[in-house]
Amino acid sequence: MSVLDAKVVFNKCLAKEIYFLLLKAKEVSLKAKPGQFVMLKLYPDRLAFLRRPFSICLSLPEKDIFAILYTIKGKVTQSMSSLNTGATISVVGPLGNPLKLPENISDLILIGGGIGIAPLISFLPMYHEKAHFIAGFRSSEDYIDVKEIFPGTYEYIVATEDGSKGYKGTSLDLFRQYTKSRVFNNAIVISCGPLAMLKKLSKICAQAKLTCYVFLETHMACGMGLCQGCVVKTKQGYKRVCKDGPIFSAEEICWEEIRD
C-alpha cells in the first residue's frame, strides 16, 4: 500500500458522464488485486477535504498503469473529468480486502448495475474464460462496451431500462433469463450496483443456491480501516467496508438494516 502522486495517462469520456481514467503508478499497479480500490484526491485540494474512493477497474503492471471508471456524481468527479494527460492526482492504495475465489469454480457470473461494472472488470484478466458478464444500464446513452476495455472470451450481455440497447429491462431481469436456460455446477456470482439491486439479487441467489458476493459502497473517510466510519451491519456485527470489504458474502449482510 502506498501514498503517492500519479500522473494521468489519459482521461477519456466513454459514455454520457462516464469516464475512463488511466493513471501511472507503478506500486499500485503491481500490488492491485481484483476488487480493490484507491482513495483519490485532486490538486489543488480545496475542492474537497476527504479523499474519494474509486474501484480499480483494471491494472496493467507491465505498463505501470491502473485504470478507474467513474461517473460524474459531484464536484470532485466533475473536476476530475476535466483533467488532462500529465496532470497529477494523489493516490492512496491499493486498499480493501481482495476476494480469493476457489480454484475449482466453473463459472464466474458478474452482474453490474450502471457504473457498478467498474470493479467487476478487474476480475476479467484472471477469469475471462469462465466469466459471464451481465450489465444493466439506463439507456444506450450510458452504455459501456466492457469488451472494449478488456477483450476476452467471455460473454458480455447487456440490458437497458428503455430497451435502446440489448435486452429491455434490468440487469437482474436479464440475469434471471440467462440463468433459466443454463445449469452451473460450481458458479460464483459477484455483483456491484445500486443497493436495491444487490438486495434483490441476494434473495434470488439464496433461492437458487448460488454463492453470491456483493460490492458495497458507504461513505468513507479514510479508506484504510482507521476511523471505522464506513461500517455495514453484518451477522457478525459491524464490519468496515474499506478494510473488511468492499466485497462481502451476500449472506452475511443484514440487508433489512441497510437504508437505501
Place this chain on the structure above:
Amino acid sequence: MLGRDSRLEVDLGFIKLKNPVIAASGTFGYGDEVAEFVSPSFLGGFVTKGLSIKPKQGNPPPRTCETACGMLNSIGLENIGIERFLKEKLPKIKAYNTAIIVNIFGESISEYATAASMLKGVAEISAIEINISCPNVKKGGMLFGTDPKLSFQITKAVLKESDKPVIVKLTPNVTDITVIAKSVEEAGAYAISLINTITGMAVDIERRKPVLGNMIGGLSGPAIKPVALYMTYRVVNSVSIPVIGGGGIMDYKDALEFLIVGAKAVQVGTANLVNPKACINIVEGLNQYCTEKGIERLQNIVGSLRTE
C-alpha cells in the same frame, strides 16, 4: 534518522517523547493498520482508539460526513475491548519505538476505574488518556467532561487504579474550558490533552433527515483549528501541568502554532485519515523549521507567543 533528531525531543515530566507529534485517538486505529503505510516509530507517540472494558459496537451508519474544511463523525466509540486489545493488538505494536498511549472510556466512574486497572502492569503502555469528551455516546463521554465535579472524580478514580501517568482529554463543548482543566489538574492529572471534536450536525435536504445515523456528531479538521488553538492557549495559561494541544492540525505550521501558544506536544487527528503520512510529514517539517531558524531545541519555542 528521521524522527530521532534530538532538537525535537520533548520531556513531559512523566514521559519523554522523541518529538512532539502524537497521533490522536480514533484516527490511528490500534496502531497496526497504518503500519502498512508508515512506521509508527517515526512518531513521538500515538493514542489508541478509545477502549472500554467490554467491546462496543458503536453507532448506526452513516457515521461520517464531509463538511466545509472538515468532517463530522459519529463512530460512537466502537472498539474491540481492552482484553482483545491486550491479546491481539499489543503484541503487534509493542515493537514500535514510540510512546503507546491507551485511550479509555466508560459509562460510569467505576467503569473508568476498572478499565484503568485492566492496564496495570502492562509495561509497554507509556500512559493512559482518559476520554471524558466523546460527543457521540449517550452515557458517559462528554457528560463527564462538561461537569467539573465528575471530571475530578473520574480523574481521581483512574489515578487510584492505575500505575501509569494519566492524561485527561477535554471537550471543547463547554462554556469555560479552564474550569474543567483546573479540576482535573487538582485531581492529579499528569497532563491535559485537547480538544476533542465540537458537537455538530448535518441535514440531507432531499430526505429532510440527519446525514448521520446518530443525528449528531463531532466536527474535526481544519475548520476547528482556530477554536482548538484558542482553547489550548486558555488552558495553558490556567494550569501548570503539561498541555498537549490539537484540533485540525494538517501540517507542521499548524503544529507550530499550538507549540507557540504553549502546548508542549500536539495531537494530529483527522489529517491521518486524509494522508496516512501526515504525522511523518509534520515531523519532517518541524526538523526543517529548526534548521532554517537555527533552533537548537524546539521546546524553546513552547509558550513563546509575543502578545505585546
